[in-house]
Amino acid sequence: MLKPMFRYANPAQFMRLSGALLPWVSLLALIALVTGLVLGFHVPPDYQQGMTVVIMFVHVPAAIVAESAYAAIALASLFSLVWRHPLADTAARAAAPLGAMFTALGLITGSLWGRPMWGAYWVWDARLTSFLLLLFLYLGYIALWNAIEDETRAARAAAILALVGAVNLPIIKFSVDWWNTLHQGESILSGQIAPVFLWPLLIMALGYMLLFAALWMIRIRTEIVNRRARSLMQRGADAAG
Amino acid sequence: MSGPFASLLMRDLRLAARSGGSAALALAFFALMATLVPLGVGADLRLLARVAAGVLWVGAVLAALLSLDRLFQGDFDDGSLDLIALSPLSLEQVALAKFLAHWLSTGLPLTLLSPVLALLFGLPGNGAVMLVISLLLGTPAVSAIGAIGAGLTLSLKRGGLILPLLILPLLAPVVIFGAGAVSAALNGLANGALGLLGALSLAAGLLSPFVTAACVRLNLAG
Amino acid sequence: MTGFFAMGGYGAFIWPAYGISLLGLLAMAWQSWAAWRAAKKRLDALEKGEP
Numbered sequence: 001m002l003k004p005m006f007r008y009a010n011p012a013q014f015m016r017l018s019g020a021l022l023p024w025v026s027l028l029a030l031i032a033l034v035t036g037l038v039l040g041f042h043v044p045p046d047y048q049q050g051m052t053v054v055i056m057f058v059h060v061p062a063a064i065v066a067e068s069a070y071a072a073i074a075l076a077s078l079f080s081l082v083w084r085h086p087l088a089d090t091a092a093r094a095a096a097p098l099g100a101m102f103t104a105l106g107l108i109t110g111s112l113w114g115r116p117m118w119g120a121y122w123v124w125d126a127r128l129t130s131f132l133l134l135l136f137l138y139l140g141y142i143a144l145w146n147a148i149e150d151e152t153r154a155a156r157a158a159a160i161l162a163l164v165g166a167v168n169l170p171i172i173k174f175s176v177d178w179w180n181t182l183h184q185g186e187s188i189l190s191g192q193i194a195p196v197f198l199w200p201l202l203i204m205a206l207g208y209m210l211l212f213a214a215l216w217m218i219r220i221r222t223e224i225v226n227r228r229a230r231s232l233m234q235r236g237a238d239a240a241g
Numbered sequence: 242m243s244g245p246f247a248s249l250l251m252r253d254l255r256l257a258a259r260s261g262g263s264a265a266l267a268l269a270f271f272a273l274m275a276t277l278v279p280l281g282v283g284a285d286l287r288l289l290a291r292v293a294a295g296v297l298w299v300g301a302v303l304a305a306l307l308s309l310d311r312l313f314q315g316d317f318d319d320g321s322l323d324l325i326a327l328s329p330l331s332l333e334q335v336a337l338a339k340f341l342a343h344w345l346s347t348g349l350p351l352t353l354l355s356p357v358l359a360l361l362f363g364l365p366g367n368g369a370v371m372l373v374i375s376l377l378l379g380t381p382a383v384s385a386i387g388a389i390g391a392g393l394t395l396s397l398k399r400g401g402l403i404l405p406l407l408i409l410p411l412l413a414p415v416v417i418f419g420a421g422a423v424s425a426a427l428n429g430l431a432n433g434a435l436g437l438l439g440a441l442s443l444a445a446g447l448l449s450p451f452v453t454a455a456c457v458r459l460n461l462a463g
Numbered sequence: 464m465t466g467f468f469a470m471g472g473y474g475a476f477i478w479p480a481y482g483i484s485l486l487g488l489l490a491m492a493w494q495s496w497a498a499w500r501a502a503k504k505r506l507d508a509l510e511k512g513e514p
Binding site: 050051052054055058059062097098101102104105108109112113115116211215218219221222225226228229232233236 | 483490503505510512
Binding site: 136137139143144150153156161172175178179182 | 389393394396397403406407409410411413414417418421424434437441452455456459460
């Protein structure tokens, strides 16, 4: 008995491609994360920060993924609105909870990083503040998807919101930086990173990105399968009714 | 301005200006908030003067937000929006009219009330003047970005609940530059913030009708 | 070994940071994987029921 083909070619291609890539991406992610961790814990204490510098190896990668995920959602939204690509909405929606979680991790690790330095669990540092606003952007995006019942409308509205947010994000970051210099806040990350810290950081960042890619693929595949299941149930209901 | 545009604008303004309408609501909320904050933080005028710019700016934004979810809702619910969409006005013009009506009926009155509230907070004269100017320049951006939010949440029964979540992060720059302008004036510094604020309002005002119209269009299509 | 865990006195911040990160990553992975398995199971059951 033949497995029923998916109605659209695109999702089928994605299923094939992602199915082939997934094991490799996951494996590479794991290798990168383990390598990064091992390297990370072998660094010498930083001149100013002591060993807390190792928090950078989980904070900065989370931040990088959080921002990349939003960029990905914005790009997918563009594809959805302009070219009506069938998978774009699914991809955008699937990325959002991941992005929100990475943002939350960035905030928590940033807070723990700042605490030994300034004695407070939260400072209105420019990056943390921008990050907090990014978290709200994610939550709003997810809330909009969940609030609108009609899937097509929800997809379009969410796409518009994502693009408006993407245009705003540089403005938000600029204004927060401006605000921060006005009030002379602290800064977690000063400009230069010594090479001995750079390698663990880059490898961890790579691991985080690969992990995001793997989880993103899994979530898109899940939605494709769910859509297929829904259409089968619909057909069954139509036949019975 | 063509006939239909002006009449849509006037009609919305008339609706907002009546008692219990959005204009009165915004002003009452603004004044009440300015009353509650000292009750919360204490009557020390030095402290109040220091926080005045930020508190009043945030208050103005929240007050303007109150009536946003009804920007299109009333017309959507009773079918007038469909009729308006069929009129010679483009949806972009409708969005522009709605945004202008909103600003004229909330942002502008809030700006005019602000000097009185600045008094309550002991804000020095030059600060109060800058507060008015910054609100005048910045509240159009609030209405413009708010209109986009109203368009996005148009079809939702309780759209009002998530509308603030959607647009408050986007309004952070407006609050930053608005209150920052007052800070700069109080410290006798040059006011780059005003220019940035004006640019934001201009950009938001120009782009908002197009984005809002797109949102309304996708909600009407269903 | 205790020196490793103390991390120069900053252990109280470093380990929670890593711990929460690990929890967060595992939570995402678990939820994504569990959702996939449930979806696949449902589709397989539906397809078996199809002629």
